Amino acid sequence: MEAFFASLVSVAFHGAALGMILYVISVGLSVTMGLMGFANLAHGVFAMAGGYVLTTAISRFGAPYPLALALAFALVAAASVVLERLLYSRLYAASDLEQVLFTIGLIFIAVAVARFIYGTLQQPVVLPDYLKGQFPLLGRDFPAYRVFIIVFSAVMVALLWFGVERTRWGAMVRATVDNRAMAQSVGINTKRLFTLTFALGSGLAGLGGGLGAEIIAIQPSYPFENLVYFLVVVSVGGLGSLRGPFVAALLIGIADTACKYWLPQYGAFPIYVATIAILLWRPSGLFGRHA
């Protein structure tokens, strides 16, 4: 009994860490899809880029971990602005098919570039000593790295939610998601709003990719292999919503960990089946707006 309880706690804990990572990575995707209606399958590229920035900053330039994390956010956000202005923005009015193809193209390019620079091997993550040990809590030991992930992500999420609820930018985003034409007619500069939001979402993906580099391995096929997970979070959670993907990410993180722990013979099968069931039950996701 005690052993079962211990494994329950452990699954919940590891699941929560994975869920937090998934959320930090995917939330930008949810917002950009809701806001701009852009089917950005290449979102995982930003997460992968964040992972490479972090590992390179640490292992090649000896940057301290917090600085490396900040760089993962900032560099990816900056690069995404260039991409958005140069390429994405030209396709806001294009068909879904064109957006899908374009972003698949970006994935192919990113995979090639990553392979060219880093080879096919997984990038090792050098964690600082204070994240390597165990963290005692309520009479149990938890790996410090994962505790850090959960706490740090929680702070980021709180900041983000506060920003969307309380700032001018947040109000504009919410208004534009609700009704784009109306937002434009009351003078919201949607072009700037898109760029800014896209950069923030991509930056967060970069941050999540760096933060979770130890959990979701950084290697060239990252954007392909994890695409399904990011899309599941967004579609199950509900497009354009902030809270929906949060719940979905935690559910998926915990369910995935539980399946790997108790039902390894089934792989990710239960997750996919659950996703299909949920989407059939609620096609716009758990927290999506209904037509």
Place this chain on the structure above:
Amino acid sequence: MSAALETRGLCKSFGALTVADDIDFRLEIGARHALIGPNGAGKTTFVNMLTGALPPSSGRIVLGGEDITAMAQAKRVKRGLGRTFQINALFRRLAVIDNVALAVAERRGVARRMLRAASTHADVRAESMDLLATLGLAEDAGIRILDLPYGKQRLVEIAIALGLKPRVLLLDEPAAGVPSLESYRILQVLDNLPKHIAILIIEHDMDLVFRFAQRITVLVQGEVLVEGPPEEIAKDKRVHQVYLGEQHHG
């Protein structure tokens, strides 16, 4: 005698916004009926509920004596309910003739055929061409909608609906934004439609409304404000306040 189309206590809300509030409405057989009201009054939503594109929150819809409230859109069309759209809903990359032929083929029940070529269906083609000719579009038959001027696109909107040979025709602002030549043509077409078709027209052009309609319903914020023959509506103070007045000032 039962009406061509009737609603009883029809309601619709989007969240907190009520856009149809207990609408009782009768469209008589062969009627020439106009539905007017300011922008956002809920006219298009009303039409969407009649055709089944939107489910009502409550209330009933009766078509020719049959309750169709829960009936699928396609079945209502088969029962003789046709419509046009306020915002063009055309097959933009198809030729004008195919836009109409799609509707004609659906009505004739040949649209699901798979092994004979579409072009061998001479009856569908001929009927579509006739329809285009009556709308003055015969020469544009081979042109894609994309390459067609807006006024003519509005005519194609009507042609598609007519291809269904409806018994009840719902026209959502057919002449909005149309240059006067095509606008005149539209009116001409409407005047020449068979008398047994019941027509409900949503329109902002009051000249057109008063020339065409024998009965007018005024909708304001989802509620029927008043209904009656054109003379009465023209005299009604409330209508002047909420609607006609708007035009004099604007």
Place this chain on the structure above:
Amino acid sequence: MSAHAGGYSADPRIRWIESLPWIVAIAAFFALPEYLSLGARILIYILYALSLDLIVGYAGIITLGHSAYFGLGAYIAGILAAKAGISDPMVQLAAAAAAGALLGISTGAIILRTKALTLLMLTLAITSVLLEIANKATTLTGGADGLSGVVVAPILGLFRFDIFGKTAYLYCLLVLLLGWWLVRKMIYSPFGTSLTGVRENSLRMHAIGAPVYWRLVLVYTLSATIAGVAGGLITQTNQFVGLNVLSFESAGELLVMLILGGVGRIYGAFVGPVAYLIAQDFLAKQFPEYWYFGIGTMLVLVVMFARGGILGILDGSLVKLRSRP
């Protein structure tokens, strides 16, 4: 070589230029005997791309999961051949077709109730489920090691699959011919026109009384059937099935081939796989990084500048040539 859009005034007769692919295919058979196995692969992918064009190009359904039907066909044929001792190629192919059809109608009936991202997600999830099953049901599928020991008897008891791939090539060519004939016929039919109607404006299709959902389920099932046949063919010619037939990358690759050739014009599905697979055969093995980079760049460029693909570009330049004084 204009686009094949069907419609009520389109002439359905086969134009002389449409015999070109077949002439090239037969010429290749005699001229390039050492490339016949690549040739058979190309023919199979043409059939596969054709099935995708039907739903993406004509009906406007965007899917990232078409490999589900291809992969199922491949595994069904493979399991029959390697585990059930059924070596008749016609039976294997019929089973692959039936499996594709069955999966197509059951998944299609479910996912076609949804739209846009949800639909895309569902196609992806369904393929992922199949991939997981194939990966874990090792006794049947061989799992990650793949399924070997595929035995294919002579076709109709007469034509043995030879090591040079001559029989396989001609066999694939015949099946492709049949598939092409069917697809082409359908595109020119009223049904085909109504599919383009759904693609162009499903709102209006509902308003003219078309049973949109059933039309889509039907075309989806047909497409899945053809993909299943293509999957069966790939098993028979390779005499091996690997997990990659079900992967997302392979579905993506197929989409790339179709886009490269040109969507919604039948022959885009011919040109795309030819260009892609030949280039891949020469370049991919030596320079994998450059290969992926090249595909990615090409996709981006096609979307930005050449939305009709290779055939679209050809069309454009033909028009320019003709209009020159």
